[in-house]
Amino acid sequence: MWLTVLLVVVFGISVFLGRYPTPGFMSLERLTTDEMARSLVFNLRLPRLLTAVLLGMSLAAAGAVFQMIFGNPLVEPGFLGVSQGASFGAAFSIIFLSTSAWAVQVSAALFAFLGLGLSYLLARRVRYGGWVLRLVLAGIAVSALFSSGVGVLKYIADPLSQLPEITFWLLGSLTSLTWPQFWAILPAVVVGLLVAFQMRWRINLLSLNDETAFSLGAAPGRERTLLLVAAVIATSAVISVAGMVSWVGLIIPHIARRLFGADARYVLPASMLIGAIFAVLCDDLARALFPGEIPLGILTSLIGAAIFMVLMMRPQAAVER
Amino acid sequence: MSATPLLQFEQLRFGYPQTARPVLQDFHLEIAPGTVTAILGPNGAGKTTLLHLALGWLQPQAGLIRLERQPVASYSRRALGQWLGLVPQSEHIAFEYSLLEFVLLGRAPYLPSLAMPEKADYEIAQSALEQVGLAALQHRSILSLSGGERQLVLIARALAQQPRLLLLDEPTSHLDLGNKGRLVHLLRELQGRGVTILFTTHEPEVAAALATHLVLMQKGQVLKTGLLAEVFTAHDLTRLYQLPVSVVDLDGRKVALWT
Structure with missing residues (x-):
C-alpha cells in the first residue's frame, strides 16, 4: 500500500532532520564523517523515531479497535x-516512589490496567442499560476518579521539583528516549497490535449489536474483551514511555475511514500507518521547530483538534446515532 | 405435526432480571421442518424474546429448547451460526459500510476466527444482494439507504449466512407495498429450497400470504397454534387483539380487518 511507502519516506527524511549541526537537514556526507553526528543519529534519533512509530501505531490502532x-x-x-x-500512576510514582523512568513507566502501565479493570468491574455491577452503555458510564466515572486523584497529587506535589516533572509527563514527550526503553516496550506493542491485526475482519462483527454478532457465530463479550486487553497492552506500553499523547487515537481512525471506507480489514492497518506517519511528523516538529523542545502531546492536540474541526465541517462527516 | 420437529420449546420460562413478571411462562411450541410459521401477538407478548431464545442468545430459566432434538445449548456458536440466521427488526449501524462489505459479514460462521472472506464468499454475498434487488447499489454506503432498503440488506446478510432455519423479527415493518410483495415471494422461494422460516409480524395479511402455520401469542403464552386455515379466524384474532376483528376472503387470500 502507498501508505507504507509514505511512512518509509517520512521516516527516512526524519532521520536527517533536526537541529544538529544547524537547524534543518543533515547531509549524508556528515553522517559518514562526523563521529558526533553518527552517535546522535544512531543513539538518539533512531530509537526516538522508532518509538514515535510504535506510539502512533498503537494509539491509532487502539482508537480504531475501541471505536469498532x-x-x-x-x-x-x-x-x-x-x-x-496511567497519569495517576505516573504522578503517584513521581511523588511517592521514585522519579526514575522505570518506576514511572511501570507504575503508569499498572494503573492503566487498574483503570481498565475498575471500569470493567464497575460496569458489571451497573444495574441498567446494555453492556456498551454500562462500560461507557463506568469508564467516565473511573476516569473522573483518577483525574481528581491526579489533581490531589499535583496539589501536594513539591512545586519546585515534583510538579514540573508531573506536568511534563502529562504533556507527553519522546525527549531523551533511548534504545533500552524502545526494546522494553516493543514486545508489548507487537503482541497487542498483532492480536488486533489478525482479528481485523472479525472486528467488523463486533461493531454490530450483541445479538446480531452472536447470531453470526461470534462471542461478543469474550472477543471484545480480548481485543480491549490487546489494545490496552499496546497503549499502556507507549503511554508509559511517552506520557499522555492525546487525540491520535480519536482522529487517525476517522481519516483512515475517510480514505478506505468502514471495513476494519482496511481501516485497522491504515490507521496504524497513518498514526505512525502522524506521530513521526509531530515529533519532527517537536524537536526541530524551536531550540527548546515542544512537548509532543501539545502538538498532537493542537494539530489533531484542527484536523477534527475540518473533518466535522466536511459534509460526509455526518455521524449517525 | 408428523415429522420430527426441527425446533422445540418445552415448558419454557423466561424473565428479564429487572422485571418481576416473566416474559414467557409454560411456553410450549414445536416447529416442523420446511414450514413457514408466523407469530402474531400484541406488543409486549414476548415475540422478540422468543426469537432470541431460539437463537441461543438468551437462556431460559426453566425448560428446554431443542434443535433437531439436541438442546440448543449443546451446539457451538459457529454451528448455531450456520444453522440459524436472524433478521433483526432494525439494527444500529455506526459505520459507513458498503452494502457488499456488510452482507459479507453473513459469511462469518463459515470462516475460522482469523480468516478473511474469499472469492466464493464474495460471490455468495453478491448473489444475496441480487435476491433482494440491491445488487446495483453494492458499493453504496449502507447509511445512505432508506429504512426499507436497510431492512432488505439485513435480509440479504441472513441469506448470505445460508441458514437452515431463518428467524425474522417483523421483516416487513419498514417495507413499502412493492417490497413487501417481493419479500413474500423471496421467502416462499427459500421455503421451496427447504429452509424453515419462523417470523414475527404485526401484519395479519403478511402472515396469511406467507405462513403455513400460525402461532397466536399473548402475555408470554401460546393462545392457539395450528395450520393457518385453522387459526386465522375472526374468533381467534378477536381474542388475540381484544378488539372485534373480521376476516375477509379475497380471491383465496385472507385479510383481517378491525371493525
Whole structure:
C-alpha cells in the first residue's frame, strides 16, 4: 500500500532532520564523517523515531479497535479509565516512589490496567442499560476518579521539583528516549497490535449489536474483551514511555475511514500507518521547530483538534446515532 | 405435526432480571421442518424474546429448547451460526459500510476466527444482494439507504449466512407495498429450497400470504397454534387483539380487518 511507502519516506527524511549541526537537514556526507553526528543519529534519533512509530501505531490502532467494538466513532483509548489511570500512576510514582523512568513507566502501565479493570468491574455491577452503555458510564466515572486523584497529587506535589516533572509527563514527550526503553516496550506493542491485526475482519462483527454478532457465530463479550486487553497492552506500553499523547487515537481512525471506507480489514492497518506517519511528523516538529523542545502531546492536540474541526465541517462527516 | 420437529420449546420460562413478571411462562411450541410459521401477538407478548431464545442468545430459566432434538445449548456458536440466521427488526449501524462489505459479514460462521472472506464468499454475498434487488447499489454506503432498503440488506446478510432455519423479527415493518410483495415471494422461494422460516409480524395479511402455520401469542403464552386455515379466524384474532376483528376472503387470500 502507498501508505507504507509514505511512512518509509517520512521516516527516512526524519532521520536527517533536526537541529544538529544547524537547524534543518543533515547531509549524508556528515553522517559518514562526523563521529558526533553518527552517535546522535544512531543513539538518539533512531530509537526516538522508532518509538514515535510504535506510539502512533498503537494509539491509532487502539482508537480504531475501541471505536469498532463500542460501535461508536467518538471513542478513544483514553476511554475506560486507561489514560487517566496511567497519569495517576505516573504522578503517584513521581511523588511517592521514585522519579526514575522505570518506576514511572511501570507504575503508569499498572494503573492503566487498574483503570481498565475498575471500569470493567464497575460496569458489571451497573444495574441498567446494555453492556456498551454500562462500560461507557463506568469508564467516565473511573476516569473522573483518577483525574481528581491526579489533581490531589499535583496539589501536594513539591512545586519546585515534583510538579514540573508531573506536568511534563502529562504533556507527553519522546525527549531523551533511548534504545533500552524502545526494546522494553516493543514486545508489548507487537503482541497487542498483532492480536488486533489478525482479528481485523472479525472486528467488523463486533461493531454490530450483541445479538446480531452472536447470531453470526461470534462471542461478543469474550472477543471484545480480548481485543480491549490487546489494545490496552499496546497503549499502556507507549503511554508509559511517552506520557499522555492525546487525540491520535480519536482522529487517525476517522481519516483512515475517510480514505478506505468502514471495513476494519482496511481501516485497522491504515490507521496504524497513518498514526505512525502522524506521530513521526509531530515529533519532527517537536524537536526541530524551536531550540527548546515542544512537548509532543501539545502538538498532537493542537494539530489533531484542527484536523477534527475540518473533518466535522466536511459534509460526509455526518455521524449517525 | 408428523415429522420430527426441527425446533422445540418445552415448558419454557423466561424473565428479564429487572422485571418481576416473566416474559414467557409454560411456553410450549414445536416447529416442523420446511414450514413457514408466523407469530402474531400484541406488543409486549414476548415475540422478540422468543426469537432470541431460539437463537441461543438468551437462556431460559426453566425448560428446554431443542434443535433437531439436541438442546440448543449443546451446539457451538459457529454451528448455531450456520444453522440459524436472524433478521433483526432494525439494527444500529455506526459505520459507513458498503452494502457488499456488510452482507459479507453473513459469511462469518463459515470462516475460522482469523480468516478473511474469499472469492466464493464474495460471490455468495453478491448473489444475496441480487435476491433482494440491491445488487446495483453494492458499493453504496449502507447509511445512505432508506429504512426499507436497510431492512432488505439485513435480509440479504441472513441469506448470505445460508441458514437452515431463518428467524425474522417483523421483516416487513419498514417495507413499502412493492417490497413487501417481493419479500413474500423471496421467502416462499427459500421455503421451496427447504429452509424453515419462523417470523414475527404485526401484519395479519403478511402472515396469511406467507405462513403455513400460525402461532397466536399473548402475555408470554401460546393462545392457539395450528395450520393457518385453522387459526386465522375472526374468533381467534378477536381474542388475540381484544378488539372485534373480521376476516375477509379475497380471491383465496385472507385479510383481517378491525371493525
